[in-house]
Amino acid sequence: MEVLRDGTFSFTIETTALARGLRPSKRTPRNAKFLVEALGAVGLDGVLQVIDDLEPDRVDTSIEITDAFPYPQIFVFNRVTIVCGETDIYEWDGVSLTLVIGPVTAGELWSAVEFFDFIYMTNGVVSILRDPFTGEYALTADQPVGTALANFNGQVFVGSPEE
Numbered sequence: 001m002e003v004l005r006d007g008t009f010s011f012t013i014e015t016t017a018l019a020r021g022l023r024p025s026k027r028t029p030r031n032a033k034f035l036v037e038a039l040g041a042v043g044l045d046g047v048l049q050v051i052d053d054l055e056p057d058r059v060d061t062s063i064e065i066t067d068a069f070p071y072p073q074i075f076v077f078n079r080v081t082i083v084c085g086e087t088d089i090y091e092w093d094g095v096s097l098t099l100v101i102g103p104v105t106a107g108e109l110w111s112a113v114e115f116f117d118f119i120y121m122t123n124g125v126v127s128i129l130r131d132p133f134t135g136e137y138a139l140t141a142d143q144p145v146g147t148a149l150a151n152f153n154g155q156v157f158v159g160s161p162e163e
Contacts (some may be wrong), residue, residue, distance in 0.1 A: 059083065064090060064097050077114040080130075082121075084110045089121070089128065089137060101128060101137035111149040113116060113156055120156060122146050 004011045021036035041050055065072045065085040073084040074092075081092040088102030107125030114120075117132035120143060127143040130136070148159030 018143070021126070034150065057094055060096070061085075061097065064088070064099070073110050075110075075112050075114075075120065078116055079113075080114075080117075082112065082119070084121075100130075101139075104128070106137065108147050111159075113151045114148045115151070117155070120149065122149060122158070124162075 023032070023036060025147070028034055042055070043144075054067050061072045061083060065083070065088070067086040071085050075082040075084070083090045083092050083097055086106045087104055089104075089147075090097040091100050104123075105125045107123035110121055110123050112119060112121040115132075117130070117135070119130035119137075121128040121130075122143075122145050124145060124147040127140050127145050128137055129140045129143060131138070144158050145157035145162040146160050150157040150159070
């Protein structure tokens with residue numbers, strides 16, 4: 001493999017190694033035709049592709065969200081990107097932030113799960129639902145409040161639910 005002066009090089013990965021993907025375990029024997037690691041790349045349509053770098057000023061939250069660390073929190077879902085401040089929730093449309101609900105009672109960090117257009121969020125104090133038909137966000141007392149949410153095969157698990 002030739003490395004040029006500017007540090008660039010070209011390396012061809014055999015189709016069999018790319019097709020098999022990453023090794024399932026560190027105990028996999030050498031020369032088993034698995035890739036060891038893929039940093040900064042993903043396999044897409046049978047081709048290893050570079051992940052585009054995110055520009056640091058891509059989502060400018062400095063005007064709308066002035067909360068201290070660890071805010072803003074960003075949730076990138078299948079159909080919507082949500083940016084959360086401590087008490088306000090915004091949707092990012094690729095250009096600007098739109099306030100969708102808030103202010104709400106501050107709590108712990110936000111946790112969220114999505115089922116395409118339906119979103120369930122909680123911060124340990126309040127629960128918020130996004131209506132899948134209208135896209136409207138609303139506080140709800142019907143869903144439990146917790147500190148963590150997880151989607152396990154379509155079933156929602158709530159960590160530290162309120163009693």
